[in-house]
Amino acid sequence: METTLRTIIDAVPAFNKLASGDLPLSLAYKLSKQIKALQTEIDFFNAEREKVMKKYGGESRRDRIVFRDPGGVDEFEKVLELTVNPDTERLRIPMLDDIHLSAHDVAFLEPFVEFEVV
Numbered sequence: 001m002e003t004t005l006r007t008i009i010d011a012v013p014a015f016n017k018l019a020s021g022d023l024p025l026s027l028a029y030k031l032s033k034q035i036k037a038l039q040t041e042i043d044f045f046n047a048e049r050e051k052v053m054k055k056y057g058g059e060s061r062r063d064r065i066v067f068r069d070p071g072g073v074d075e076f077e078k079v080l081e082l083t084v085n086p087d088t089e090r091l092r093i094p095m096l097d098d099i100h101l102s103a104h105d106v107a108f109l110e111p112f113v114e115f116e117v118v
Contacts, residue, residue, distance in 0.1 A: 001088055005045045006080040007111050008038050014105035015112075021099055030091055034112065037088040048079045094118040 015035055023031065049065075052058060056072025058065050067073055092114045093099075106115070 001090065001112075002083060002085050003111055004080065005041060005082050005084055008041050008084070008086070009045060009080070011038075011108040011112060012042065014101065014108045017101060017105055018093075018099070018109065023099070027093060031093075034088045034091050037086045038112075041084050041086050044084075045079065048082075049076070052076050052079060088112070090114050092116055 015031075015038070019028075019031055019035060052072055052075045053065065053067075056075060057068030058072050058076070060066075065072075065076065067076070090112060094116050095118060101109070
């Protein structure tokens with residue numbers, strides 16, 4: 001599956017929300033495997049983010065990164081737009097009444113999840 005680091009990072013809160021629910025065992029297992037595959041890319045992103053922050057004087061403020069050197073913004077955008085190929089496939093998830101996600105969650109999960117009407 002080809003995607004960008006930004007797409008993965010944007011989906012993290014939705015994955016956390018989905019993973020915290022009570023899911024059927026087979027679905028929980030598949031979701032766990034997918035999250036582990038994406039975690040490798042997230043770890044890479046975090047390492048690159050730290051390098052950019054160190055190089056350009058970045059600091060986190062209220063869930064935002066602020067750079068003293070304006071070149072940091074461009075460099076950070078390059079990291080976010082990096083194309084990656086996590087070792088995972090789209091996961092099929094049945095639309096069950098006991099799984100509660102927002103419309104935003106669904107939108108961020110769509111590159112990784114196919115929701116099926118049951």
